[in-house]
Amino acid sequence: EMPAAPSTADAGPKVMKRMLAAIIPNGDRAWFIKAMDAVENVAPIADSFGPFVESIKFKDDGTPEWMLPEGWSAAPNSSSMRFATLKAGDVDVSISFLGYSPPLNGYLLMNINRWRGQVGLDDVSEDRLGDTTTQAQLVGGLTATLIDITGEAPAGPAMPPFAGGGQLPPSHPPISPPSSNEKPVDEGTSVAGPPAPSVPSADAVKDANGWDVPSDWTPGRMSSMRRAAYNVESDGKKAEITVIGLVPSGLAANVNRWRGQVGLPDISEAEVEESAKKITVDGTESRMVLLDGGAGKQAIAGVIVPKPDRMWFIKMTGDSEIVTNQADAFERFARSLTF
Numbered sequence: 001e002m003p004a005a006p007s008t009a010d011a012g013p014k015v016m017k018r019m020l021a022a023i024i025p026n027g028d029r030a031w032f033i034k035a036m037d038a039v040e041n042v043a044p045i046a047d048s049f050g051p052f053v054e055s056i057k058f059k060d061d062g063t064p065e066w067m068l069p070e071g072w073s074a075a076p077n078s079s080s081m082r083f084a085t086l087k088a089g090d091v092d093v094s095i096s097f098l099g100y101s102p103p104l105n106g107y108l109l110m111n112i113n114r115w116r117g118q119v120g121l122d123d124v125s126e127d128r129l130g131d132t133t134t135q136a137q138l139v140g141g142l143t144a145t146l147i148d149i150t151g152e153a154p155a156g157p158a159m160p161p162f163a164g165g166g167q168l169p170p171s172h173p174p175i176s177p178p179s180s181n182e183k184p185v186d187e188g189t190s191v192a193g194p195p196a197p198s199v200p201s202a203d204a205v206k207d208a209n210g211w212d213v214p215s216d217w218t219p220g221r222m223s224s225m226r227r228a229a230y231n232v233e234s235d236g237k238k239a240e241i242t243v244i245g246l247v248p249s250g251l252a253a254n255v256n257r258w259r260g261q262v263g264l265p266d267i268s269e270a271e272v273e274e275s276a277k278k279i280t281v282d283g284t285e286s287r288m289v290l291l292d293g294g295a296g297k298q299a300i301a302g303v304i305v306p307k308p309d310r311m312w313f314i315k316m317t318g319d320s321e322i323v324t325n326q327a328d329a330f331e332r333f334a335r336s337l338t339f
Contacts (some may be wrong), residue, residue, distance in 0.1 A: 001156055006020070011324050012042070013154070014120070014152040014153065014154065015038060015152070015153065015154075016038070016039045016150060016151070016152060016153075017036055017037060017038055017039065017042075017119055017150070017151065017153040018036070018038075018039045018042040018043070018046075018119075018148070018150045019034065019036040019042075019115060019118070019119055019147070019149050019150070020034070020035045020036075020042060020046060020049045020146070020147075020148055021033065021035070021036075021115055021146070021147050022034075022049075022053045022136070022144045022145065022146045022147075023107075023108060023111060023112075023144065023145045024053075024056065024142055024143075024144045025100050025104060025107070025142075026058055026062065026100075026144075027062060027100075028099060028100055028101070029062065029097045029098065029099060029100050029212070030097060030098055030099075030100035030107065031056075031064060031083075031096070031097045031295070032094070032095070032096045032097065032098070033052075033053055033056075033093065033094070033095055034093070034094050034096075034115075035049060035088060035091050035092070035094075035142075036118070036119075036153075037090065037092075037093075037094045039150060040338045041089065041090045041091050042091055044089050044221075044223045044225060044226065045071075045072075045088040045089050045091055045093075045225065046148070046261075047244055047246070047313055047315060048069035048071070048072070048088070048225060048246050049088075049093075049146075049174070049240070049243065050136055050146060050249075050253065050254065050257045051069065051133075051246045051247050051254070051311070052066065052067070052068070052069050052072070052093075052246075052247070053138070053144050053146065053248040054135055054136050054137065054138055054139060054144070054249045054250070054253060055067035055138075055139060055247050055249070056138050056139070056140070056144075057138060057139050057140030058140055058142070063083075063320040064083075064095070067247040068086070069088070069225065069246045069247060070225050070244070070245055070246065070310075071088065071089060071223065071225030072087065072088045072093070072225075072299050073086065073087050074086060074087075081096055082094050082095060083095045083096055083097060085202070088225075089223050089225060090318055095322055105126055105129060106126070108126070108129060108133070108145055109125075109126050109129060111148055112124070112129070112132065112133065112316070113210065114338070115147065115149065116149060116151075117154065118153060119149055119150065119151030119153045120151040120152040120153060121149060121151045122202065132147060132149075132267065133145050133146060134146045134147075134148075134256060134257060136253050137250065137253060146257075147205055147209040148260070148261065154176055164214075169240070171300070180326060192306075196223065196225050198279075200270075200287065203306075206316070209337075209338070210336070210338060211228075211336045211337055211338075212332055212333055212335075212336035213230065213325075213333060213334065214329045214332075214333060215234070216234070216235075217230040217231065217232045217241065218230060218231050218232070219231075220240055220241065220242070225244055226242050226243065226244055227243040227244065227245060227312075228241075228242070228243040228339075229241065229242050229243070230242075232316075232318075232322065232326060233322070234322055234325070235321075235322075237318065237319035237321050237322035238319060238322065239316050239317060239318025239320050239322045239326060240317055240318060240321050241314075241315070241316045241330065241333070242313075242314075242315050242317075243312065243313070243314050243337070244312070244313045244315075245307075245310040245311070245313075245339070246310060246311055246313060246314050247310065247311070248306060248307075248309075248310060248311045250269075250313060251269075251272060251273070251276070251304060252267075252268070252269040252272040252273075253289060254304060254311075255267075255272045255276065255287075255289055255291075255302075255304075256272070257324065258289070258291055258300045258302055258315075261298070261300060261317070262291050262292070262293035262298045262299055262300055263293045263294075263297065263298075264291055264293065266335045271283045275289065276288065276289050277289070279303065279331065279334065279335060280313075280335065281303060281305045281312075281334055281335060282305065282307075282337055282338045282339050284305055284306065284307060286302070286303055286304060286305040286306070286334075286335065287304050287332060288301070288302065288304075289301070289302050290323075290324070290327055292320050292323070292324060293320060295320060295321070296320065298317065298318065298319065298320065298322050299317075299318070299319070299320040299321075299323035299324060300315060300316065300323065301315070301316040301323055301326070301327050301330045301331075302314065302315045302316070303315075303331075303334040305337075305339075307339060312337075314330075314333075314334045314337065314339060316330050
């Protein structure tokens, strides 16, 4: 067994950073999608990262193509080790690949522990992989393994995709850099939603959109990806409400992604269908879930509205007590939306 390389999170001033990442084995390569930045920069793209990964499919030559979420764009490559670079809000999303050979769990464990080291987290054992990762089905039928981790990392730009936090073992296939004729792939058709409106006050949003915004909600932080955003606070407990339109994707995958965000295990597609409440939003049958991580922890109330050209996600995330107390008001708000 190789000794672990020194963690790059050991030196220099530290800041809290969040990493969203995915590994997709495909033939003799594994593809890596990674976004890492300050927690507040990554938060606005968290809901779109999973659906973006699910949109990836591979062409006959083994290279990927994808659908860009609203607010994402192609960007110049900042590293020769990257296949492509995307810009999601203020965050760089890198797409890279390495050689791959089974066993899958060993490969995942090596790379996930490398990433954990980059944010100052301890390694996990193979029997805990399922506790620290989620699975997503890609449109082309492959399976991606995703992580969402937060920890202390050096201030400054994110490190190159394969730097620090561990070495490749002697048995690992060699890294195959992209050849000169491998260009960044066509990013597919972006979902161009309406521009995010100005949100000077909750009343203004209600007037502009005809939405029933509860009187105790205040305007939240907007971004190019958000149709609307609000905050609510009571007795020191806080929650954020967002409305985002993304590429259509599976109900179960999205619900399980949310469940993972509040520390709940995945459930089957049938269980998702049975547990999700049916409500009507803008004339469309939609699904609502209330996912409670427990007292003193986080909870999510979410509504998923499938439209022909996109899927709308109405989501309230925050302290368990305020999310559960606001669930009825949140549902009334969701039912009032039109797109």
